[in-house]
């Protein structure tokens with residue numbers, strides 16, 4: 001049985017307009033996606049800005065309500081649970097947020113930030129709570145005395161470690177990491193990513209790793225789903241996606257990674273030629289959102305619509 005199974009998930013945001021702020025349309029942020037995570041693996045969700053990655057992550061953790069579809073965590077459909085029932089599953093799924101500068105409350109000490117989930121889900125005495133927070137703060141490589149400091153007294157990488165400590169306190173099974181290093185300096189990114197890999201083994205975590213950066217995804221993920229405009233266009237192991245991409249959109253993404261290695265640059269050049277050839281074949285037709293074919297559209301226009 002899959003650890004987490006997402007079945008035909010749809011998340012539509014209402015667009016309101018007019019004097020009475022009635023719903024006039026919907027943004028189909030996630031439009032019928034299905035994928036599954038196996039225990040202990042890192043599954044990457046990749047795609048350009050606005051393709052629905054964050055919405056998918058936030059819906060799994062229950063911050064956004066699904067419009068349709070199922071989210072099965074070890075067989076239990078989270079979308080069907082009442083708020084109270086969902087509460088008992090909530091501690092199994094934690095999230096690491098994109099921006100360590102804004103995701104930590106600047107008015108709270110690190111002790112209170114990390115203890116927050118403990119206070120919500122476990123009733124511990126102040127001493128036990130402090131001991132637990134200190135254990136995790138040391139585990140993420142910070143000084144135990146740091147718990148009395150405020151977030152602004154830390155660097156970006158250290159702040160993200162505090163965010164990771166907060167996510168670990170309740171022994172979660174699944175961590176959704178939404179662009180966890182994109183706000184960090186490149187030199188710090190690798191440290192945080194390697195650290196995430198280290199704790200994955202130690203705490204037996206499954207990761208849903210969201211990023212637009214294919215280099216990072218390649219470093220972190222066992223399997224990858226490529227999203228485009230709220231849908232999946234391709235899914236495969238890291239090897240399949242990076243060495244044998246099938247979909248023209250995946251090829252386009254891969255051909256655009258900045259690369260210093262001359263051998264990889266040569267492969268990218270070949271990919272770019274392949275993409276161009278495939279686009280030329282599409283020159284006289286493109287598919288709109290409903291899958292209807294429109295004749296005689298230019299290649300430049302085919303770039304901005306759903307690629308068949």
Ligand SMILES: Nc1ncnc2c1ncn2[C@@H]1O[C@H](COP(=O)(O)OP(=O)(O)OP(=O)(O)O)[C@@H](O)[C@H]1O
Pocket residue numbers: 013014027028029047048049050051052053054055056212
């Ligand atoms: N609260 C909202 N109300 C209306 N539309 C929204 C809302 N949040 C997101 N959207 C729209 O849903 C789509 C998907 O957004 P989402 O943030 O999930 O994408 P993303 O792939 O995570 O992008 P990014 O990498 O830039 O964060 C976008 O078109 C966005 O404009």
